[in-house]
Structure formats: C-alpha cells, structure tokens
Amino acid sequence: MKKLLLFSLLSVCIPLGGYSQYELNHTLNRSEYTGGLGLSQFLGDLGGSSQIGTHFLRDFNLGAIRYAGFFGYRRRIGHAWSIKAALTIGELYGNDALSSNNFRHNRNQNFRSIILEPSLQAEYHFYQYDQPGHRYKIRHAHGLRTLALDAYLFAGIGGFYFNPQGKYDGTWYNLRPLSTEGEGLPGGPAQYSQFAICFPAGLGVKYLIDIQWSVGMELSDRLWTSTDYIDDTHGNYFSPQEIQAYRGPVAAALSHPVLGTIPGQDLVNTERGDPTHNDSYMFLFFTVNYRPNPYHRRRSRSKF
Numbered sequence: 511m512k513k514l515l516l517f518s519l520l521s522v523c524i525p526l527g528g529y530s531q532y533e534l535n536h537t538l539n540r541s542e543y544t545g546g547l548g549l550s551q552f553l554g555d556l557g558g559s560s561q562i563g564t565h566f567l568r569d570f571n572l573g574a575i576r577y578a579g580f581f582g583y584r585r586r587i588g589h590a591w592s593i594k595a596a597l598t599i600g601e602l603y604g605n606d607a608l609s610s611n612n613f614r615h616n617r618n619q620n621f622r623s624i625i626l627e628p629s630l631q632a633e634y635h636f637y638q639y640d641q642p643g644h645r646y647k648i649r650h651a652h653g654l655r656t657l658a659l660d661a662y663l664f665a666g667i668g669g670f671y672f673n674p675q676g677k678y679d680g681t682w683y684n685l686r687p688l689s690t691e692g693e694g695l696p697g698g699p700a701q702y703s704q705f706a707i708c709f710p711a712g713l714g715v716k717y718l719i720d721i722q723w724s725v726g727m728e729l730s731d732r733l734w735t736s737t738d739y740i741d742d743t744h745g746n747y748f749s750p751q752e753i754q755a756y757r758g759p760v761a762a763a764l765s766h767p768v769l770g771t772i773p774g775q776d777l778v779n780t781e782r783g784d785p786t787h788n789d790s791y792m793f794l795f796f797t798v799n800y801r802p803n804p805y806h807r808r809r810s811r812s813k814f
Contacts, residue, residue, distance in 0.1 A: 539803050540586040544594070546728065546795035550578040554789035555743040556604030556619050558611075573608040576601040578625070578793050590635045594664070598627040602672075602791050604741050617782070618767045621674045621685065621741045625791065629668025629710050637661040639718065658718040664730075665711040672704055674742040676764045685742040688761035691782060692748030695756050699745065706737035716799060724799045731792040740791070743783035 551570060558569040578600025586592045605620040639658045675682045692698025712730030738744045754762035
C-alpha cells in the first residue's frame, strides 16, 4: 500500500515539476515590418542639370521628381546589425526640356518608367537609444527622457524591372519595341534587357514612439546599376529611314525629336547618349515601422 501511494505521488509531482519551468523571456521580438512612401529621382542621360555628364546629386532636377513606395521585413541579427528584405515600386522620369544645357535641351527627348525592385540589405545601427524604460514609456521608469532615435547605414543588392516610355503627340509609347537607337535592327546594337541589377545604399533614422511603433526617414541611392537603358538612351543616333522602315513613323519620330537642326543635317552615328556611365536613381522615403508581439515566451528546461 505504501509503495502504491509513493508511486502515485511521484507520478503526479514529476509532470508538475516539468511543466512549471515556463518563464517569460523579456528579450524584444527581433522581427519588424517596415514600409514607406516618398519621392524618386532619376539620374541618367535625359533631363538633369545644366552640365553634360554629371552624376549623383550634381544631376538632381527638381522638375523630374516622381513618387515611390516600399514594403519590407527587417530581422535583427545582433545588437547593431539587421537584415532587410524590401520590395520597392516607383516611377522615374526625365525630360530634356527641363535642362538648361543646350545639348540636352535641343536633343528634346523624354521618358518615364515604372521601377519594380526587390532587394536584400544589411543595416548597421551606429546609434541606438538604449534605455528601454524611457524609450518605450514603461511606467515607473525614472530619469531624464531624451530623444529616442535609431540611426543606421545600409547597403545591399537588388534587381529591378523597367519599361521606358516616350511621349509623342500626346500619347505615351513603349520605347524598347521601337528600337530608337537601332537595337535589334540590321547593323544596330543588340536589344537590351528590361531586367537589371542594382546596389542600393543609404542612411536611415527612426524615432521610437513606443515598444511597437516607430516612424522615420530613409535616403538611398543606387550606387551602380547594370544598365544604361532605363531612359532608352545610351549610344549614337541610328538611321531614321531604317527605323521607319522596320518600326514605323512613330519610332522614327521618337528616335530623332531634335530641336533646331539644320534641314538635311545627318545625325547618324553622332552622340545621342553617354555610354560611359550607367543610369541610376534615388529615393527619399518617410517610413512607418511595426514590431509585432514585442515580447515572446520561451520554454526553459529544468536543470534538475
């Protein structure tokens, strides 16, 4: 009887001891969802500043600003490091009429293109406000409250799809099928791909509202892309007669919309674009970030 009673007590206590070892882990959830809306700027052959061959911010043109947005997922992999996967969608625009440079203005070309860009980025958080009681407004946290900021640098790799269009007589036309520089035509260069690689890099800052929400800004530039055809402009003028014969009169008009030329002037094999630098673009985003389930439970096994 005593042995039966002892066995019964052990069979009850052992399971209770095992299941009593759950504890709350106060480490913050490392997952965060992020998104933003903002502005885009094309940096390439069309439009741009008053100079020829300038790049990055020197080629900034206020009239060419368009709009973009992104959505992403961030995962912290250490105290100062995180990785982010993002999908960015935006419009790029360029117009020689916006440039005060004579060559660009007289060239008289224009384009717009939708950009669809998935990317993977590494982030280094070089400044973090590390007082959770004050940052997250936890009750009974004493001391002076300071600005709760998280600042970071980021760089990564991405790919993007683009589809340049040109405006002629009030209508937008897809430019790639029109072979405006003779791409794909006899004696012309090879047809270009609408898919390219890019290397995004930039600076971001977040203001922490509470334990789950933050708002911020990100400024990013594509340090390099693998294409010079985002604006459908790269090399030399091709014969408009041949373009018209193969692609039609609209293609010929879009390939040679030049202003102020001498009647009969032959532009064939003269410079239409700058083949020595690939196109690029940049974004300025206003971001909102959300961390779901800021605390999570972890099961800890008994040492005994």
